[in-house]
Amino acid sequence: MITVEQLNEIRKNSIPKVALRKKVFETRVPELQGDISGLLKEGNEKTYRAHILCCAGTGCKSSGSDKLREEFERVLEKYGLSDEVKIVKTGCFGLCAEGPIVVVYPEDAMYCKVGIEDVEDIVTEHIMNGRIVKRLLENYAAREKEGEITEEDLEGSTFFKKQMRIALHNCGRINPEDIEEYIAIDGYQALAKVLTQMTPDDVIKVMLDSGLRGRGGAGFPTGRKWMFAKASVSDQKYVCCNADEGDPGAFMDRSVLEGDPHEVLEAMAIAGYAIGANHGFIYVRAEYPTAVERLTIAIKQAEEYGILGDNIFGTDFSFRVELRLGAGAFVCGEETALMTSVEGHRGEPRPRPPFPAVKGLFAEPTILNNVETYANVPQIILKGADWFKAIGTEKSTGAKVFALGGKIKNTGLVEVPMGTTLREVVYDIGGGIPNGKKFKAAQTGGPSGGCIPASLIDTPIDYDSLIQIGSMMGSGGLIVMDEDTCMVDIAKFFLAFTVEESCGKCPPCRIGTKRMYDILDKITRGEGELKDIDDLYELADAIKSSALCGLGQTAPNPVLSTLRYFKDEYIAHVVDKKCPAGVCKALMQYTIDREKCIGCGKCARNCPADAISKTDYVAPGHKLPSMAIDQSKCLKCGACMEGCKFGAISKK
Amino acid sequence: MKMINLKIDGTPVTVPEGTTILEAARAAGVKIPTLCFLKDINEIGACRMCVVEIKGARALQAACVYPVSEGLEVITNSEKVRKSRKITLELILSNHDRRCLECSRSQNCELQALSKELGVNEIRFPALNEKTLLPIDDLSPSVVRDPNKCVLCRRCVSVCKNVQTVGVIDTMERGYRTVVASPFGKSLADTPCVNCGQCIAVCPTGALTEKSDKSKVWAAISDPEKYVVFQTAPAVRFSIGEAFGMPQWSPPSEDSASTRFLTPTQARTLRSWKRAPSS
Numbered sequence: 058m059i060t061v062e063q064l065n066e067i068r069k070n071s072i073p074k075v076a077l078r079k080k081v082f083e084t085r086v087p088e089l090q091g092d093i094s095g096l097l098k099e100g101n102e103k104t105y106r107a108h109i110l111c112c113a114g115t116g117c118k119s120s121g122s123d124k125l126r127e128e129f130e131r132v133l134e135k136y137g138l139s140d141e142v143k144i145v146k147t148g149c150f151g152l153c154a155e156g157p158i159v160v161v162y163p164e165d166a167m168y169c170k171v172g173i174e175d176v177e178d179i180v181t182e183h184i185m186n187g188r189i190v191k192r193l194l195e196n197y198a199a200r201e202k203e204g205e206i207t208e209e210d211l212e213g214s215t216f217f218k219k220q221m222r223i224a225l226h227n228c229g230r231i232n233p234e235d236i237e238e239y240i241a242i243d244g245y246q247a248l249a250k251v252l253t254q255m256t257p258d259d260v261i262k263v264m265l266d267s268g269l270r271g272r273g274g275a276g277f278p279t280g281r282k283w284m285f286a287k288a289s290v291s292d293q294k295y296v297c298c299n300a301d302e303g304d305p306g307a308f309m310d311r312s313v314l315e316g317d318p319h320e321v322l323e324a325m326a327i328a329g330y331a332i333g334a335n336h337g338f339i340y341v342r343a344e345y346p347t348a349v350e351r352l353t354i355a356i357k358q359a360e361e362y363g364i365l366g367d368n369i370f371g372t373d374f375s376f377r378v379e380l381r382l383g384a385g386a387f388v389c390g391e392e393t394a395l396m397t398s399v400e401g402h403r404g405e406p407r408p409r410p411p412f413p414a415v416k417g418l419f420a421e422p423t424i425l426n427n428v429e430t431y432a433n434v435p436q437i438i439l440k441g442a443d444w445f446k447a448i449g450t451e452k453s454t455g456a457k458v459f460a461l462g463g464k465i466k467n468t469g470l471v472e473v474p475m476g477t478t479l480r481e482v483v484y485d486i487g488g489g490i491p492n493g494k495k496f497k498a499a500q501t502g503g504p505s506g507g508c509i510p511a512s513l514i515d516t517p518i519d520y521d522s523l524i525q526i527g528s529m530m531g532s533g534g535l536i537v538m539d540e541d542t543c544m545v546d547i548a549k550f551f552l553a554f555t556v557e558e559s560c561g562k563c564p565p566c567r568i569g570t571k572r573m574y575d576i577l578d579k580i581t582r583g584e585g586e587l588k589d590i591d592d593l594y595e596l597a598d599a600i601k602s603s604a605l606c607g608l609g610q611t612a613p614n615p616v617l618s619t620l621r622y623f624k625d626e627y628i629a630h631v632v633d634k635k636c637p638a639g640v641c642k643a644l645m646q647y648t649i650d651r652e653k654c655i656g657c658g659k660c661a662r663n664c665p666a667d668a669i670s671k672t673d674y675v676a677p678g679h680k681l682p683s684m685a686i687d688q689s690k691c692l693k694c695g696a697c698m699e700g701c702k703f704g705a706i707s708k709k
Numbered sequence: 710m711k712m713i714n715l716k717i718d719g720t721p722v723t724v725p726e727g728t729t730i731l732e733a734a735r736a737a738g739v740k741i742p743t744l745c746f747l748k749d750i751n752e753i754g755a756c757r758m759c760v761v762e763i764k765g766a767r768a769l770q771a772a773c774v775y776p777v778s779e780g781l782e783v784i785t786n787s788e789k790v791r792k793s794r795k796i797t798l799e800l801i802l803s804n805h806d807r808r809c810l811e812c813s814r815s816q817n818c819e820l821q822a823l824s825k826e827l828g829v830n831e832i833r834f835p836a837l838n839e840k841t842l843l844p845i846d847d848l849s850p851s852v853v854r855d856p857n858k859c860v861l862c863r864r865c866v867s868v869c870k871n872v873q874t875v876g877v878i879d880t881m882e883r884g885y886r887t888v889v890a891s892p893f894g895k896s897l898a899d900t901p902c903v904n905c906g907q908c909i910a911v912c913p914t915g916a917l918t919e920k921s922d923k924s925k926v927w928a929a930i931s932d933p934e935k936y937v938v939f940q941t942a943p944a945v946r947f948s949i950g951e952a953f954g955m956p957q958w959s960p961p962s963e964d965s966a967s968t969r970f971l972t973p974t975q976a977r978t979l980r981s982w983k984r985a986p987s988s
Contacts, residue, residue: 403879403880407753408775410775556884556885557884558883559885560883560887561880561882561883561884562753562861563756563757564756564757565757565800567861567885568800568801568803568885569796569797572803592833596796599797601768602760602768602793603760603768603793603797604757604768610768
């Protein structure tokens, strides 16, 4: 057990650890305002003159950041700089498309796509000579061409300028495996404030006033959830954290867990105090090994420092957190299925009522919030409900993290105030569509959501606006599609996901989604009839109203929303037997223009199916007979077209 | 006991707190179809046949598990409800081996009865075929499992696990591939199944049936070279009845469950055999 005074003592002693990152922390840590030279000399931290922050999030790890860190260690050692420069392993910065990412402080210079060979340059140029390695700055080549480079730009990244980081505020800025760095930047102060200055009702009131809504899917007001659970009378209650992030392409929760695990632990303890629970469970996917590892370290450190355990901060409030690993079932993100799984049973939803706030985990009152929701809580407590409420829109307060994916330049994580338009997210932050293609639609809410067509690109992104246009916020996956995307194929993709992930308990979801998938498959094979579209509507309607849980009830959404905005594409597949985007293989043909073909035979050599042979036609001006494709043998792989230097082969 | 007032199809009903909509409806004489529901044994709201409309609720709710609350207004027979039940049933049937004539449960099948009741007279999806039919497990001495007739209601799972506390079957895989099976897909014969037959008793369809040895019996009876000894069920009463004060060789009454279906010839054989002196 530690007291609040001891926590403040640890904080004071740990500030030197993060002092070099003054640029990002000075607004939060008053001690860092003004001259910090004193801090760099005293305290329990060795004096460093630079920090090299290396992303160790899953994205950058897979593009080699672990090796990069070793290389930095080696090169620093070589130049005898190991005592002057500290390498800090951090969580995700968000700009995953440009990884591995390295940020050097005190300048806050962000280097992208850093290769092993660049390490020497960064050390000799930046660290030793104080010259920023411009060629490695984000999007440098393009910006230089446009003459945009200013001294200011060199230091920060344009990617972050339109963002507002709340849930992600520590990601990429601290070492997630060091509780002292977290404490140094106000970590666990919110918990201290709650335990020593607020009653549970005060906490719930702040949460209600803040207007915070669940970031994991349905957007239920967090304060109300806590209020219901507090009102339930029981000796034992539970606080659960949903870290079973499963939407295709969404990874904001993973990022928070990997980059700022203590934030979640602190929020869970606050929730425990508010509802009267002394035990928490984090249900995290086993496919997130780095998140699991960092959470395990964080829980261990918090226990060692006496922040989790009995009589926290000398009060009679005790709280412990346990991890439960999910085996990778999407349905376990549904609250009752998650609890069933934590209890050790097959992860399947159970009927509500009773609602978890009354009878949840182990039949006791339980609250479940997702990782991103929790990541907002400590700041709301510290800065107040009014601060949070002022961000975003009236009914959707705060900011939301989106995982940008698909046909967009800057794939990665962005956090923007609620109410930001889709256009701003896609073009201003996401950098637009690559290869000069046109924006066609964006899918939000993953397999439970829907698509937003180009005509609605100026829709503000908030809970209610998205519902209104037939999509939903979901956990914040945002998949961008360009003109080469077939919307029937996209609907089929999401439905295939739901068919795969249905738990199998109720027939509407188990069989209904499969039947809808079969119909879509039939349509993309060119065998659809108009009646199939009616059947899709009828099945979608039935599944939405009768499935047992939220997963089933929302499963038809991708089909309904593509039907709503792109019905002409369905009709084109069914009636004209054409795929306008040229994606559905059964509906397109590769043909050789015999006037353009010079008869070199490269296509025939490339063809894996022996579908191409010589004809007896020699085009005027050519010496060899042209080639032709036997459509009955063609696999539509496109190898012929890729290899043809004369543009004689086309896809229709 | 606290009483709750609610309306079912516009009729006021008063029932004790904790009652489900299904029970309240039954008490009020309103019939709601069910399939997976088995009172006290399987109350999981899985099959969605008993869905009803509840005023104020977005989705339909399963009547079998929904607890009543004061002022609840339930509609059990709206167009939406009827359509939903029918499509759900159609979906279940789309994944069901529909060769009813060859099924031992024909005319004694809850699924068949439901189809008749809900008027399913056309199934728009193709029937299961050789490629989609799953293998039948008939290796156990007494229970035959045909997954193609299983509707995944899980009554058998519940009775095996919770009532008999044996637990040799459960759901495996997920989504469309979900099946009720034994661990690691083993045959029931290779599990500690006690052959109690409770799973068969609760199965609404022909997915779980008793293994029939009728043809073997007939072959034995027809064999002129063979002496045939009958042991009829309930075997205990017949074979060790004297230990409980019944006369030796006490025959089961001719209208007892075990002898009711004997043909006159069989009954005669049985009587003559019982009269035979002990050796």
